Amino acid sequence: APQELRYDGQTVVVTGAGGGLGREYAVFYGSRGANVVVNDLGGSFKGEGKGSQAADAVVNEIRSRGGKAVANYDSVENGEAIIKTAIDNFGRIDVLINNAGILRDVSFKNMKHQDWDLILAVHVRGAYKCARAAWPYFRKQKYGRLISTASAAGLFGSFGQCNYSAAKLALVGFTETLAKEGLKYNILCNVVAPIAASRMTQTVMPPDVLEKLKPEWVMPLVAVLTHSSSTETGSIYEVGGGHIAKLRWERSKGALLKPDDSLTPGAIINKWKDINSFSEPEHPQGPANAMELLETATQLPPNPPGEKLDFKGKVVLV
Numbered sequence: 001a002p003q004e005l006r007y008d009g010q011t012v013v014v015t016g017a018g019g020g021l022g023r024e025y026a027v028f029y030g031s032r033g034a035n036v037v038v039n040d041l042g043g044s045f046k047g048e049g050k051g052s053q054a055a056d057a058v059v060n061e062i063r064s065r066g067g068k069a070v071a072n073y074d075s076v077e078n079g080e081a082i083i084k085t086a087i088d089n090f091g092r093i094d095v096l097i098n099n100a101g102i103l104r105d106v107s108f109k110n111m112k113h114q115d116w117d118l119i120l121a122v123h124v125r126g127a128y129k130c131a132r133a134a135w136p137y138f139r140k141q142k143y144g145r146l147i148s149t150a151s152a153a154g155l156f157g158s159f160g161q162c163n164y165s166a167a168k169l170a171l172v173g174f175t176e177t178l179a180k181e182g183l184k185y186n187i188l189c190n191v192v193a194p195i196a197a198s199r200m201t202q203t204v205m206p207p208d209v210l211e212k213l214k215p216e217w218v219m220p221l222v223a224v225l226t227h228s229s230s231t232e233t234g235s236i237y238e239v240g241g242g243h244i245a246k247l248r249w250e251r252s253k254g255a256l257l258k259p260d261d262s263l264t265p266g267a268i269i270n271k272w273k274d275i276n277s278f279s280e281p282e283h284p285q286g287p288a289n290a291m292e293l294l295e296t297a298t299q300l301p302p303n304p305p306g307e308k309l310d311f312k313g314k315v316v317l318v
């Protein structure tokens with residue numbers, strides 16, 4: 001018989017697991033042998049209020065199917081308490097799914113500091129606090145799987161979501177660094193940018209579209225990335241509606257200019273095409289090797305002057 005991915009004996013913490021994608025993850029892990037901590041603050045999608053009902057319902061669902069789960073009602077901003085629930089009940093933590101989130105959509109012009117702060121607090125500080133509390137356990141046991149939840153809004157920008165976009169892209173940088181720091185301890189850290197029907201998206205997408213974006217079609221990728229057999233780390237995936245794709249950075253070959261007095265704004269404009277051309281791209285895992293490039297650049301003849309260049313219809317001086 002074909003084998004299914006199992007998580008027996010492992011403890012999985014899913015934040016924001018009282019509904020939407022988080023619930024889907026939690027129920028899955030519960031059905032595959034894991035001990036599940038179902039965290040949910042139980043407030044509104046805008047981050048107002050709290051309650052135990054959302055988490056309890058998912059715990060009951062997992063238990064009724066013969067799985068093991070406990071609830072935790074803390075905000076992710078109190079990550080220690082969530083990880084403590086895992087340790088107190090199951091003695092370990094193996095997988096952390098940072099999934100909890102809220103929205104405070106408003107155009108930048110009308111954004112209140114509170115809308116900014118709350119979004120950053122829940123998504124970024126919350127993910128940080130949970131990961132920070134889980135990290136010593138991951139390191140000690142030389143095993144950990146961490147998922148961060150980004151968003152297309154963070155990767156590409158999205159009208160009315162500058163707070164959310166900032167928070168979601170922050171999680172990418174955060175996770176890339178944890179992937180590097182965790183590598184030698186077998187702590188694998190990846191990012192998913194999901195798209196799925198939930199209470200968060202039901203206000204912004206029509207029902208016929210939402211029907212094609214079930215949360216159960218996001219869960220399998222998370223399952224694969226958090227399994228003990230995975231070796232993937234530091235990766236970013238868009239996932240939803242049956243489409244799964246990896247994203248990466250692309251760097252243009254760029255231009256090399258002699259670093260001396262001739263490196264003027266005009267000299268840059270002379271090279272504008274090369275700087276912006278992706279015809280010979282690379283896909284970097286880190287910053288350009290500035291020292292090596294500098295060596296080559298120093299050998300170049302002085303940059304031709306870009307005096308009084310016509311750039312987008314304007315006269316530009318060097």
Ligand code: NAI
Nearest residue numbers: 016019020021041042075076099100101151195196198200
């Ligand atoms: P959802 O609103 O159904 O689920 C989020 C859950 O997090 C809720 O149950 C909520 O009570 C909980 N939560 C909120 N603040 C919390 C806090 N401070 N502490 C603990 N729990 C808290 O929304 P959905 O769609 O399932 O979202 C899950 C994640 O996926 C979020 O991070 C969201 O930003 C992200 N996402 C979702 C997309 C989608 O298409 N549904 C698109 C891109 C990203």
